[in-house]
Amino acid sequence: MKHLFGFILLMGFLSGCSMVPHEIKGDYTPVTLEQARKDHQSSKVRWGGVIAKVRNQEQESVIEIVAKPLSSSARPLNVDASGGRFLAVIPNFVEPVVYKQGREITVVGTLSDMVEGKIGEMKYDFPVVRVISHHLWKKRQEVKQVHYWGASFWPVFPHRYYYHPHWHYYKGKKVPKSDTKPAVKPKK
Numbered sequence: 001m002k003h004l005f006g007f008i009l010l011m012g013f014l015s016g017c018s019m020v021p022h023e024i025k026g027d028y029t030p031v032t033l034e035q036a037r038k039d040h041q042s043s044k045v046r047w048g049g050v051i052a053k054v055r056n057q058e059q060e061s062v063i064e065i066v067a068k069p070l071s072s073s074a075r076p077l078n079v080d081a082s083g084g085r086f087l088a089v090i091p092n093f094v095e096p097v098v099y100k101q102g103r104e105i106t107v108v109g110t111l112s113d114m115v116e117g118k119i120g121e122m123k124y125d126f127p128v129v130r131v132i133s134h135h136l137w138k139k140r141q142e143v144k145q146v147h148y149w150g151a152s153f154w155p156v157f158p159h160r161y162y163y164h165p166h167w168h169y170y171k172g173k174k175v176p177k178s179d180t181k182p183a184v185k186p187k188k
Contacts, residue, residue: 021074021106023135024046024134024135026108028044028046028108029044032083033083033086034083036127041111042111043110044108044111045109045110046070046106047065047067047086047088047106047129048065048070048074048076048104049067049076049082049085049086049105050065050068050102050103050104050105051064051065051099051100051103052066052085054094054096054099054100054101056094056096060089060090060091060092061089061092062089063087063089063090063099063105064085064086064126065088066085067083067084068081068082074106074135075104075106076105076106076137085126086126086129087115087117087126088105088107088128089109089112089128089129089130090131091131098136099136103136103137104140105135105137106134106135106137107129107134108133108134109130109131109133111127111129112128114126
């Protein structure tokens with residue numbers, strides 16, 4: 001019974017790790033940007049990536065996004081691979097300071113007609129997604145992993161908080177740990 005309870009608890013914990021935000025939940029047919037360029041079908045997609053540009057127009061906002069593969073939680077993966085760029089058209093105003101270059105976003109919407117544009121001086125055909133809902137992800141925190149050598153300086157344990165229980169440091173010298181007080185030497 002204890003094992004069953006532990007298993008259920010573990011499964012509950014693991015299922016909570018890959019939760020998709022409610023505004024972009026759902027099952028979508030996987031359509032790549034290349035397929036969208038060839039087939040101009042109006043299918044529902046969930047795409048994501050990194051924001052490259054934001055342009056606010058009179059009735060809508062157009063976000064240029066560098067496409068990235070999505071994780072199981074629908075967050076763009078932090079990889080150096082991209083399938084290209086696409087435009088996400090949001091039917092209201094988005095703040096360019098919040099939706100700034102480099103932020104990760106996942107959009108859900110319907111594919112629309114292609115739009116011809118430029119990236120630098122190069123002509124580029126952008127697939128367009130008419131956004132139904134989207135999720136702007138919080139910034140990732142950088143984590144530096146630093147390893148400290150432990151008290152024994154043994155290279156097998158480059159562990160961060162390694163502690164050798166038999167030695168103490170006293171004024172920079174190793175002194176063996178002892179539970180008894182030293183005996184008093186008789187005077188001569």
